[in-house]
Amino acid sequence: MSDLLAGAVEAAAGLSVHGADTVDKSAPASTREALVGAGVPGKLAAKDPTLWGPDAEAEAKIRLGWVDTHLRSRELLPQLAELKAELADLNHVVLAGMGGSSLAPEVIARTLGKQLTVLDTTDPGQVRAALADRLERTVVVVASKSGSTVETDSHRRAYWQAFLDAGMTEAEAGRHFVVVTDPGSPLEQTAAEMGAFTVLADPNVGGRYSALTAFGLVPSALAGVEVGELLDEADALARSLGGDRDNPGLALGAALGAAATMGRDKVALISDGSGIEGLGDWAEQLIAESTGKAGVGILPVVVESPQSPGAAGDDVLTVTYGGALPAGAVPAGGVDADVAVNGPLGAHFLAWEYATAIAGVVLGIDPFNQPNVTESKENTNRILASGPPAETPSFTEGAIEVYAPQGAPGDLAGVLRLLIDGAGDDGYLAVMAYLDRFADADAARLRPLLAGAAGRPVTFGWGPRFLHSTGQYHKGGPQVGSYLQLTGAVADDLPVPGRPYTFGELQAAQAAGDRQALAERERPVVRLHLTDRSAGVAQLLDAAGALRA
Numbered sequence: 001m002s003d004l005l006a007g008a009v010e011a012a013a014g015l016s017v018h019g020a021d022t023v024d025k026s027a028p029a030s031t032r033e034a035l036v037g038a039g040v041p042g043k044l045a046a047k048d049p050t051l052w053g054p055d056a057e058a059e060a061k062i063r064l065g066w067v068d069t070h071l072r073s074r075e076l077l078p079q080l081a082e083l084k085a086e087l088a089d090l091n092h093v094v095l096a097g098m099g100g101s102s103l104a105p106e107v108i109a110r111t112l113g114k115q116l117t118v119l120d121t122t123d124p125g126q127v128r129a130a131l132a133d134r135l136e137r138t139v140v141v142v143a144s145k146s147g148s149t150v151e152t153d154s155h156r157r158a159y160w161q162a163f164l165d166a167g168m169t170e171a172e173a174g175r176h177f178v179v180v181t182d183p184g185s186p187l188e189q190t191a192a193e194m195g196a197f198t199v200l201a202d203p204n205v206g207g208r209y210s211a212l213t214a215f216g217l218v219p220s221a222l223a224g225v226e227v228g229e230l231l232d233e234a235d236a237l238a239r240s241l242g243g244d245r246d247n248p249g250l251a252l253g254a255a256l257g258a259a260a261t262m263g264r265d266k267v268a269l270i271s272d273g274s275g276i277e278g279l280g281d282w283a284e285q286l287i288a289e290s291t292g293k294a295g296v297g298i299l300p301v302v303v304e305s306p307q308s309p310g311a312a313g314d315d316v317l318t319v320t321y322g323g324a325l326p327a328g329a330v331p332a333g334g335v336d337a338d339v340a341v342n343g344p345l346g347a348h349f350l351a352w353e354y355a356t357a358i359a360g361v362v363l364g365i366d367p368f369n370q371p372n373v374t375e376s377k378e379n380t381n382r383i384l385a386s387g388p389p390a391e392t393p394s395f396t397e398g399a400i401e402v403y404a405p406q407g408a409p410g411d412l413a414g415v416l417r418l419l420i421d422g423a424g425d426d427g428y429l430a431v432m433a434y435l436d437r438f439a440d441a442d443a444a445r446l447r448p449l450l451a452g453a454a455g456r457p458v459t460f461g462w463g464p465r466f467l468h469s470t471g472q473y474h475k476g477g478p479q480v481g482s483y484l485q486l487t488g489a490v491a492d493d494l495p496v497p498g499r500p501y502t503f504g505e506l507q508a509a510q511a512a513g514d515r516q517a518l519a520e521r522e523r524p525v526v527r528l529h530l531t532d533r534s535a536g537v538a539q540l541l542d543a544a545g546a547l548r549a
Helices: 002-006 020-025 031-037 040-045 054-061 069-086 100-112 124-131 150-165 170-174 186-194 214-222 227-238 248-261 279-291 345-363 373-386 412-422 441-454 470-476 503-519 533-545
Strands: 009-012 015-018 092-096 117-119 138-143 177-181 197-200 266-271 299-303 316-322 339-342 395-397 400-403 428-434 458-462 481-488 525-530
Touching (some): 015 248, 015 345, 031 040, 031 248, 069 227, 092 150, 092 214, 100 117, 100 345, 124 150, 214 227, 266 279, 279 345, 339 345, 400 533, 412 441, 441 533, 470 503, 481 503, 481 533
Parallel strands (some): 138 177, 266 299, 481 525
Antiparallel strands (some): 009 015
């Protein structure tokens, strides 16, 4: 904490970054000075696509709209006001979207105390519960940049059928949909055929950088957020981003990049409790998918609270985030952090996007592509077409079927220890839960238990949500991970209307497809199938709690 208090503070528009200069100065040469010397801050503010090298230039040319999309997004405000008035009787807002299309609105709603149901799963139980909740008063925001995201298309089909089954005409059902997509996407045409409201997004902004575009603003506005304030906060910060000093985005990006080049390539993200809710989940996707490729990357580790394990290791940079600091407040809320980032939410979005792009310059990677995301998708499609692979459990213990590599221990505790040991001194353990993140929420308690036992970074992701986030890092980043996949028995499956598979079959295919992609990299992968979800989760928590580092 002394370093945070003693170090220089970068601040602009109410957003402050403490401790970044100390991290940068710990490098043999200042990363920030190198960036300034190369004119990077001004070039990035001017949307120069050459910053990440010739191989990335073509992609960067069409992906740098996020730098000033907050200005263009103001044109949406009258449309959003009209849409909200038109749909005033539909006060249950469901967002069907994945990755960048869902994470930012969830942060906005949580932080500002608004109700928003986020549907980013293929778990049949979770989808069924959403369909049963206030259907007659539901407006579904279908958000997909490409218009072809399989999860979002499945949600759209399920809700369309549910509205018709409830006795609505097609015209009445269409009124319950708002589609957010890029101009010219297949979804735009589908929306017209449905009679849905359509809001077109900024086509020059990639999904994970889209917080301040229609993807972030439409569901938030319908949920009751005054989204113009977010744009004001981002605009105030934007004025600093071309400068060499008083540029918190540059300070944060330089610190992330400098730490990674010195071997501190895991970033523990911890809320300081000052009012920004869930930003770590959004930043996780932004950082992991942007930097995890070509064998390098920064692994974000979302930690539940300052008291939770997970920030251990010489290769971990601890970063706290929160609201604007009152006069005299201690940075990081008393947490022993390396860097503390505080400010209004709209400024946070732009600062982290800028910082991630800066870290990409330092690491020499393209922060706008996701070359390995399609692997699991292609595997999933093959499995849906040919059927699931035949698998026999290594052994069964209680309510858990264990599928482990040949030669693994024959008990659950031994298999968990195998994964922990597989992380080594510079690796990590990823828990990937293809379950219902509400009904099976206790599964998330596994992360701190394993982190405490391992003394290494442990991440937790709900599948298939994480495939649009850390999934890229798992396959494209440093190959030092161990992977624990959780699947569960489906008691009451749900068909995907118009498709030859159910949600349960899609979920199982996604899990199997991702498992194949990871196994091909010859990293430790264990699947635990819960034949009884509640009993299996409890059993797994007991086994993890009994482990010792």
